Amino acid sequence: MSIAYRQVAAEVRAAVEAGDYPPGARLPSESELARSYGVARGTVRQALATLASEGLVSTRRGARRLVLARQRLQGxxxxxxxxxxxxxxxxxxxxxxxxxxxxxxxxxxxxxxxxxxxxxxxxxxxxxxxxxxxxxxxxxxxxxxxxxxxxxxxxxxxxxxxxxxxxxxxxxxxxxxxxxxxxxxxxxxxxxxxxxxxxxxxxxxxxxxxxxxxxxxxxGEAVAFTVHNSVHQNTLIRGLT
Amino acid sequence: MSIAYRQVAAEVRAAVEAGDYPPGARLPSESELARSYGVARGTVRQALATLASEGLVSTRRGARRLVLARQRLQGxxxxxxxxxxxxxxxxxxxxxxxxxxxxxxxxxxxxxxxxxxxxxxxxxxxxxxxxxxxxxxxxxxxxxxxxxxxxxxxxxxxxxxxxxxxxxxxxxxxxxxxxxxxxxxxxxxxxxxxxxxxxxxxxxxxxxxxxxxxxxxxxGEAVAFTVHNSVHQNTLIRGLT
DNA sequence: GATCGACACCTGTCTAGACATGTACTAACG
DNA sequence: CGTTAGTACATGTCTAGACAGGTGTCGATC
Missing domain, CATH: 3.40.1410.10 (Chorismate lyase-like)
Structure with a gap:
């Protein structure tokens, strides 16, 4: 995988899963991550957007991003x-x-x-x-x-x-x-x-x-499906049948 | 709503829902939409990313985006x-x-x-x-x-x-x-x-x-939940209980 | 010790451009 | 008429910067 924003996303995800950032912990800032990975801030933002859409990190203007959960996602x-x-x-x-x-x-x-x-x-x-x-x-x-x-x-x-x-x-x-x-x-x-x-x-x-x-x-008792969503992004629809 | 990329997303979504672009139709290109709305191409891309995550449009390098479905999303x-x-x-x-x-x-x-x-x-x-x-x-x-x-x-x-x-x-x-x-x-x-x-x-x-x-x-027979996902983005997780 | 204000820091939004890679269309050739 | 190659067009990725608005921290004051 040579695409920078995906690489950054994968490494942050791995760090979360490894326990480097437990739930509730603040992530490094965008600027810090940009320096660490040697990429532009926009590239870091794209990586973090991916993680936010997976429900892994929060996002809030003015405040550092937080880790929401340590859980395995599925492609x-x-x-x-x-x-x-x-x-x-x-x-x-x-x-x-x-x-x-x-x-x-x-x-x-x-x-x-x-x-x-x-x-x-x-x-x-x-x-x-x-x-x-x-x-x-x-x-x-x-x-x-x-x-x-x-x-x-x-x-x-x-x-x-x-x-x-x-x-x-x-x-x-x-x-x-x-x-x-x-x-x-x-x-x-x-x-x-x-x-x-x-x-x-x-x-x-x-x-x-x-x-x-x-x-x-x-x-019914063997399998369940989980969806993460947020105020910024939702792909879940409740419907009448 | 004064945020440009959200405005663009809302207007494209409304055009799809109004039938201006039926399922299967190609959307205008990013450059065309940028000119139409008087915004930067990056702003259009952010708007379209929103619509793609909702399952409304497809995305594929080199080809115009297509409308996938005409359906009402939920916030x-x-x-x-x-x-x-x-x-x-x-x-x-x-x-x-x-x-x-x-x-x-x-x-x-x-x-x-x-x-x-x-x-x-x-x-x-x-x-x-x-x-x-x-x-x-x-x-x-x-x-x-x-x-x-x-x-x-x-x-x-x-x-x-x-x-x-x-x-x-x-x-x-x-x-x-x-x-x-x-x-x-x-x-x-x-x-x-x-x-x-x-x-x-x-x-x-x-x-x-x-x-x-x-x-x-x-x-059970009254309500069902629908999730859209794509190879680029998935928020649905199948789990064992 | 509590409160408040200022400021530094953080994320969100927007612009502009460059370059890579994939797709569709058109023209030329057999 | 079918096929192929080239090219124009399209999206994806990345950079850099500016500015707006929100949050957290720290120092001063009471």
Whole structure:
């Protein structure tokens, strides 16, 4: 990584995570950090803006920035890839394909993917042998064809697609609570009507073209999602369904 | 609002929402926007960075930015204030105080608020007469004393606290799925064991001092939360519980 | 010892420019 | 007509400086 502001952000983040700056501690000023790293103050500001958007540091005119929390953040790719996330959690990722079919899109799928024919994958994901999530993902045909050529049992689809040149750029995640259907319960090995955390997930490429439209259902007591926001920046939206 | 980059961001956002730039459309270039608004290119870039973090526009070196979606965003305060949110949704906000007690903090409350004694408020929130959420909020005593002096049935606690000088700056929201307890079901007028979307919510002031620690439980089929992220920026964290 | 005012320090905003890197478009050629 | 190369245009990164507005600290005063 040779981009200066990212390097500065990574080093400050590492220092926080290492305990050099515990929560509540004041960070060095922008000018001090600029001198330390041998970069311009604007470069430092860009690095600190990154950390603020992650919820790691506060920002307030006139006062030194403070460390808010010492916690591990997740990148876009770790969030998108169950396998990458599982490993980061110290668990063994697993997958069990229930079905992969090429069919006509439902109205919702057609609307979200802007296509009439799709590949639809149903897969159970496991953490160290324990089922925690069902992903039901619709892909446009050109992506689905690539998925169909993979061994989805053992491979990370996300990683493989990226290796094949598919560029994931943006995503929207919608989180809600639903009750497990009989099929959900059977696939996840939980009692019927247990609560599940449902994530609707739509991923697009840099041009805004949809690459995936997925409904993931997590065992309610196993997984939760956390979002940081601030008065300066918010990406969380509460909506009526 | 006289801050240039915020003004530019607001006007571009309004143009998108008005349909001047439908999803997929290319925005004017940074140089063109700089000329149009009579500001520096750096000012335009800051405005567009705001819109990108909201998931409204894409960003890619060498190519014009594209509009990703036409949707209404929410500010930090709208997200924090049920009343403000309800009105923005075209609904009438309501509240029914179940209990407000001053007591010792539980271990979790003590840990999250860094205090041994708290005020604890349980309130049912209604949208146009319909109960959709139970908020169970713990406040440190200095905040709780202010809350205790309010009419929490009809007032927006959030708004009133701000009027009283409390500054909310940062928050962390953790979303999971739980099953309604008997008490939940009674308060929300739903069947027992229905799924609820649970939001743990911790709000802090600019110094990182905790102001609220709340467990909100939403009727699963009524409310969902959406987060936008991108390869450049992510504030969503998937965690094990 | 408490309070207040001044000032130094800090972040936020804005400008201007230079340069690197990626993308899209156009013209030329086969 | 299709392909390719070149170039113009676009965004990303970095620098430097100026100025506005907020915060914290210190010294003086009561």
């Amino acid at each position: 876009f790719n770790e969030l998108r890839s169950f396998s990458e996330w599982a490993r980061a959690m110290g668990e063994r990722p697993g997958g069990r394909v229930v079905a992969l079919v090429r069919r006509e899109a439902s109205p919702t799928e057609a609307e979200q993917l802007d296509t009439d024919r799709i590949y639809h994958l149903t897969r159970v994901r496991l953490l160290s042998g324990r089922p925690v999530m069902i992903e039901r993902t619709a892909y446009p045909e050109h992506i689905g064809a690539l998925v169909a050529s993979m061994n989805a049992e053992s491979e990370s689809i996300t990683q493989r697609l990226q290796e094949l040149g598919v560029v994931f750029a943006n995503a929207a995640h919608t989180l809600g609570a639903v009750v497990a259907t009989a099929e959900d319960a059977r696939l996840l090995d939980i009692r019927p009507r247990a609560p599940l955390l449902r994530e609707w997930r739509r991923t697009t490429d840099p041009d805004g073209a949809a690459l995936e439209w997925s409904e993931d259902r997590y065992v | 930090f305060n709208e997200l924090r204030s049920f009343s403000e949110w309800a009105r923005a949704m075209g609904e009438r906000p309501g509240g029914r105080v179940v209990a407000l007690v001053r007591r010792e903090a539980s271990p979790t409350e003590a840990e999250q608020l860094d205090t041994d004694r708290i005020y604890h408020l349980t309130r049912v929130r209604l949208l146009s007469g319909r109960p959709v959420m139970i908020e169970r909020t713990a406040y440190p005593e200095h905040i709780g004393a202010l809350v205790a002096s309010m009419n929490a049935e009809s007032e927006s606690i959030t708004q009133r606290l701000q009027e009283l000088g409390v500054v909310f700056a940062n928050a962390a929201h953790t979303l999971g799925a739980v099953v309604a307890t008997a008490e939940d079901a009674r308060l929300l007028d739903i069947r027992p064991r229905a799924p609820l979307l649970r939001e743990w919510r911790r709000t802090t002031d600019p110094d990182g001092a905790a102001l609220e620690w709340s467990e909100d439980r939403y009727v």
